């Protein structure tokens with residue numbers, strides 16, 4: 001698994017990441033893993049968004065905008081590594097879909113509907129990118145090259 005993936009990576013290295021499937025998710029400070037305290041757009045509570053999974057305000061339970069500093073690995077609760085537990089990834093995907101799928105927001109405000117669509121699109125991108133070894137490797141090369149060269153556990 002690891003060696004065939006690594007070989008695939010060497011091949012794609014030569015094509016200069018043409019047609020890279022992941023969207024530009026990360027802002028410039030994303031790699032540091034830090035994020036500023038966010039304020040709820042609905043009730044104005046500061047910092048209440050940070051606890052929990054960061055999707056909903058703790059005070060008013062309104063869905064919050066996606067955190068632009070969050071990468072796909074963090075979103076999907078995976079280690080930043082080429083080795084990803086696909087079963088856990090799928091479980092996390094379904095877990096998050098149950099939280100943020102637009103169908104659950106049909107009775108909510110336009111803002112929350114719009115936010116749930118954004119979250120859902122992001123989640124689909126993250127899942128697709130991390131699920132396939134090739135796109136996962138490209139994502140690592142692009143955003144976390146240092147994490148590619150960790151010695152795989154035997």
Ligand SMILES: [Zn+2]
Nearest residue numbers: 040043057060
């Ligand atoms: Zn709130």
